[in-house]
Amino acid sequence: MFNGVSEALLKQCLEYARQRGYEFVSIDELVRRALSGVEARHPMLCLTLDDGYADQVTRLVPMLLEYEAKPTLFVISDFADDQDWPWDAQLAYAVKACEASSVTLALGERHRVFDLNGKPDRIFCRRTIVQYAKTLDSAHLSDFILHVAATCQVTIPERAPEGYRPATWSMLREWEDKGLKIGSHNRSHNVLTALDPERVGAELKYSWERLSSELAAPSKTFCYPSGTARDFSKTHESLVRSAGYEAGVTTLSRIAYFRDIRRNPYRISRIGFPDTVAQFARYASWVEALRSKLPF
Ligand SMILES: [Zn+2]
Secondary structure: OOOOOOHHHHHHHHHHHHHOOOEEOOHHHHHHHHHHOOOOOOOEEOOEEEEOEHHHHHHHHHHHHHOOOOOEEEEOHHHHOOOOOOHHHHHHHHHHHOOOOEEEEEEOOEEEEEEOOOHHHHHHHHHHHHHHHOOOOHHHHHHHHHHHHHHHOOOOOOOOOOOOOEOOHHHHHHHHHOOOEEEEOOOOOOOHHHOOHHHHHHHHHHHHHHHHHHOOOOOOEEEOOOOOOOOOOHHHHHHHHHOOOOEEEOOOOOOOOHHHHHHOOOOEOOOOOOOOHHHHHHHHHHHHHHHHHOOO
16 A cells, blocks of 8 residues: 655665565456466465545556556546545544644544644654544534534535546556556445445445446455445445455555465555655565565
8 A cells, every 4th residue: 555655665665575576467467367276386475555535646657567566546536536534534634724723523422632833743644534434424423524624624625636636547447558456445434334324335335336437447346435344344244245256455564475365355455655765675574584484
């Protein structure tokens, strides 16, 4: 996953992976190989990006394709349709644009004062309110966004503003032609546990229909919004399967072994992109150390 990854860091990590003999595989290929029962003979690296912002496609995807890294981008279909923009981005926008040096926000019953003097304060505020907002159903989430916007004295635009624009379907088609795989990150960015099961089923189906009608060959792998253990359940794994997806990726942060994918292809773990090349190298050495001890 990539969140605010610089081109320079990405390039260094791709170089490192190439030199260490990692094979780049797309997520669909990884799933296919795991389910075929063949054992992995060498370490593989599968790179995925979530959400579908325009700058992911213009900045990161070209570099990934240049390295033949077989990336997959998971898009929020209402965002690509420019019907909506991610709720977490709306909260980030409000906190960033707030001109006050502190704000008091109501997180349920609790009122919390957030300093907004420096960038780390703003990051802390954003992370805290996003964690809280994840637990709200969609009506309460809309109310909470209005509360944050009003308190921050910021008007949240209806469509994604500059800096938060989505990759359009025509951009996505252009990069799909060049080798980018595109999959569903659902219709909205709401975490599945915050929606009732009927709505989850309808969103899963709708986003697949949108991707299928706009793209030549969308990925059959689904990407859970947020994707931590609290953000989806066994019920959601079944709904994802019933909607016709063949696998699901999470943000459960572990190396993905073939045997785990075979056991449950709807709960594939992923490691967040590292902050430094040294950290990337540490992940790589764990993989190599584990390989010498365990069958993949
Ligand atoms: Zn996301």
